[in-house]
Amino acid sequence: MSEKITILHTNDLHSHFENWPKIRRYLKMQQKALSGADSSVLTFDLGDAMDRVHPLSEATDGQANVELMNQIGYDAVTIGNNEGLGNTKKQLEQLYQHANFDVVLGNLLDQKNGQQPDFAQQFKIITTATGTKVAILGLTAPFTLTYPLEGWQPIDVFEAIPHLLDKIEGQYDVLVLLSHLGITVDEKIATNFPEFNVIIGSHTHHLLEHGKRVGQSLLAAAGKYGQYIGKIDLELEDHKVSAAQARVTVTEHLPSEPTDLDEIDEYRRTGEKLLTDQQIAKIPNALSVDFENDLSLVGCGLDAIREATNTNLAMLNTGLFLTGLDEGIVNRDQLHKMLPHAMHVMTVTLSGSNLIRLVREIEKNRGFLRRFPLKGMGFRGKIFGEIHYAGLEFNQKTKQVTSNHQPIDIFGQYTLATLDHYLFIPFFPTIEIAGNNKLMYNKFFRDVVGSYLMKHFPI
Numbered sequence: 001m002s003e004k005i006t007i008l009h010t011n012d013l014h015s016h017f018e019n020w021p022k023i024r025r026y027l028k029m030q031q032k033a034l035s036g037a038d039s040s041v042l043t044f045d046l047g048d049a050m051d052r053v054h055p056l057s058e059a060t061d062g063q064a065n066v067e068l069m070n071q072i073g074y075d076a077v078t079i080g081n082n083e084g085l086g087n088t089k090k091q092l093e094q095l096y097q098h099a100n101f102d103v104v105l106g107n108l109l110d111q112k113n114g115q116q117p118d119f120a121q122q123f124k125i126i127t128t129a130t131g132t133k134v135a136i137l138g139l140t141a142p143f144t145l146t147y148p149l150e151g152w153q154p155i156d157v158f159e160a161i162p163h164l165l166d167k168i169e170g171q172y173d174v175l176v177l178l179s180h181l182g183i184t185v186d187e188k189i190a191t192n193f194p195e196f197n198v199i200i201g202s203h204t205h206h207l208l209e210h211g212k213r214v215g216q217s218l219l220a221a222a223g224k225y226g227q228y229i230g231k232i233d234l235e236l237e238d239h240k241v242s243a244a245q246a247r248v249t250v251t252e253h254l255p256s257e258p259t260d261l262d263e264i265d266e267y268r269r270t271g272e273k274l275l276t277d278q279q280i281a282k283i284p285n286a287l288s289v290d291f292e293n294d295l296s297l298v299g300c301g302l303d304a305i306r307e308a309t310n311t312n313l314a315m316l317n318t319g320l321f322l323t324g325l326d327e328g329i330v331n332r333d334q335l336h337k338m339l340p341h342a343m344h345v346m347t348v349t350l351s352g353s354n355l356i357r358l359v360r361e362i363e364k365n366r367g368f369l370r371r372f373p374l375k376g377m378g379f380r381g382k383i384f385g386e387i388h389y390a391g392l393e394f395n396q397k398t399k400q401v402t403s404n405h406q407p408i409d410i411f412g413q414y415t416l417a418t419l420d421h422y423l424f425i426p427f428f429p430t431i432e433i434a435g436n437n438k439l440m441y442n443k444f445f446r447d448v449v450g451s452y453l454m455k456h457f458p459i
Contacts, residue, residue: 003130003239004039006030007176007232011046011202012224013065014082015054017267019226019251020068021260026229026249027072040128043072046202047080047140047180052444053340053380055271055333061091064267066099074101076124078138078178080203084108085143086342088442089151093119104138104178107160109153117152123168132239135172137164140180141203146420149441157181161193173239176200183221190214197241198232211246220246227251275333281453287325291318291386297325301445302390304452305417308440309347312391313403314417315362319374319385320445330453339446342378346420349436353410358430359394359401362387365427377424392416419445 008027013019027043034041049069050062057065062083069077079092087095096103096119105120116122124136139161142154175196179186182204190199194216201208205224211232212219222230228248235243287297298321302314323338350358369384393402401408408414420439423431431437443451 001130001238002038003128003132003236005128005132005134005174005234005236006034006039006041007198007200007220007230007234008041008043009046009200009220009222009230009232010044010049010226011180011200011222011230012048012080012205013045013226014048014051014224015057015065016051016225017054017056017068018264020267021257021263022251022254023226023229024068024071025257026251026254030231031073038130040130040132042075042126042134042176044136044176044178044200045069045074045077046178046200047078048082048202049077049080050086051082052086052336052342054268055275055336056267057271058336058340059271059274059332061087062095063098064271066096070098070100072101075126076102076104076136076138076178078105078180079103079108079120079140080180081141081143082342084140084152085146085150085441092150093117095119104136105140106137106164107139107142107155107157108147109155111148111151111153114153123164125168125171130239132174132236133172134174134176135168136176136178137161137168138178138180141182141185146439146441149439157185157189158192161189165193165195174198174234174236174241179203182206183219186219186221187214190217190219198234198244200230200232207248208246209248211244218244218246222248272333275336276331278332279329279459280332280335280450281330281457282328282459283325283330283453283457284327286327289318289321289324295388297321298388299390300452301449302388302417304449305345305419305445306390307452308345308448309415309417311347311415311417313414314390315387315392315422316418317369317385317387319379319381319383320419322381329459330450330457332450335446335450339444339449340380341421341445342380343419343421343445344443345417345440345445345448346423347415347417347438347440348422348431349413349415349438350430350434351410352408352412352414354430354434355392355403355414355416356401356408356410357434358416358428359389359392360399361428361430363394363396369427374425378421 050065207223
């Protein structure tokens with residue numbers, strides 16, 4: 001018996017709603033056109049559908065993203081780090097409560113009880129009209145440093161897979177992995193677990209226009225931001241895959257409708273209004289992004305993270321601040337536009353000698369980073385910008401580092417307030433190598449600044 005299964009897939013949309021009307025039309029059209037007596041269509045999303053850089057996602061904690069995904073009729077999705085770490089534990093637990101699709105996630109447990117989270121299932125088995133059983137596994141990047149701070153226990157992929165395969169042994173004809181792990185991990189999985197017929201990838205935003213064969217597995221991936229839509233054609237004989245092919249459709253090349261721009265604009269307007277309605281402070285003076293003439297804004301950020309961490313020392317880069325704040329009322333929309341990043345406050349405790357080393361690393365990279373167009377790792381800005389300290393000084397002539405104008409005790413301990421972003425970028429290795437790092441994962445950096453403004457400049 002011959003059968004055809006078509007898999008449609010999206011990934012790493014990151015709330016790029018400007019592509020959503022075209023994606024929705026294409027998926028619905030393909031689902032209708034390709035379904036038949038001996039042909040099935042399965043539709044999946046690979047995670048990072050939401051990104052708080054968009055005001056509607058920020059204002060609704062991603063609930064608006066799920067409402068839009070409900071329009072598609074996804075058969076299953078897995079989560080990315082933006083869902084998993086861009087939300088508090090409570091927000092993630094509530095994110096999919098109105099979803100009309102299943103969340104498949106096999107390597108994240110509730111830290112309190114070691115159980116599978118209520119919003120997800122370990123696997124899903126779909127039976128086609130001809131009786132073929134398609135097993136779906138979902139795995140997300142197991143960030144061991146940060147997930148436990150939110151109350152989750154991530155499981156190593158190569159520990160999780162054997163356990164999951166044991167659970168579904170004998171229950172499937174076709175095995176598909178929804179992977180938010182990145183291309184390198186996908187290739188390793190394909191090499192070590194030839195059971196997977198298809199591995200659909202994401203997380204590293206890689207594009208495999210015609211798929212890639214690794215061992216017995218077909219790897220597929222559709223880039224980022226909804227710029228591409230993935231399509232996989234499986235041909236089966238007697239419920240076994242006999243041929244597999246992957247390709248992508250360029251979203252930009254799909255036809256537009258007159259209502260598309262209004263729909264896209266409405267998503268932004270709605271989010272901005274929801275955030276604007278939440279007033280948080282009233283500041284007596286404007287805080288400008290003209291950092292060559294006015295450092296009051298970056299100074300405010302430094303004071304905010306010092307106060308939140310009860311430390312005397314801090315560092316921030318000016319590229320974090322995308323806009324300034326006008327004198328008067330400050331609302332959450334202004335705060336979000338100013339600091340749209342997925343970053344958290346962190347303290348770094350170093351010996352005096354390592355603090356000196358860190359400052360010298362910073363000074364060595366200062367000129368390079370000033371206009372460096374940084375991408376990813378939580379950063380949603382344009383350039384890294386200038387680095388500023390609070391409580392630290394560096395003498396360009398003597399190359400000496402001081403703390404509050406006092407010599408550094410090389411055997412002493414110093415705690416610096418900064419952002420987790422600096423831990424993940426490669427320019428300041430002393431933070432990772434020598435630092436005792438503690439992340440504050442209950443609030444984003446913008447929320448810490450907002451709390452500071454609320455306290456010192458109440459309405």
